[in-house]
Amino acid sequence: MGNVYVLLQLLGVIFIIGGFYSGQIIIGIVVGLICFIWGGIGYRKVQKEKKLEKNLIPCPYCKEMIQKDAIKCKHCGSDIEPAS
Secondary structure, three states, X not given: OHHHHHHHHHHHHHHHHHHHXXXXXXXXXXXXXXXXXXXXXHHHHHHHHXXXXXXXXXOOOOOOEEEOOOOEOOOOOOEOOOOO
């Protein structure tokens, strides 16, 4: 999913450059900046989600995702032995 946002940023750059060459400078800049900013925001969101997923493990009792260093499951209330 992150690659889609990188491609969106690339599309934004292409719109900006294409706007200069085709004489449609204002439209090229506006559409290009929208694509570039939208791509950057989406890419950061995907990277943040990936980072959070790395720190999660399933609870051995209810199988809901909890923090790796949790001592009590927030879903079922079971005491958990911290993973090493």
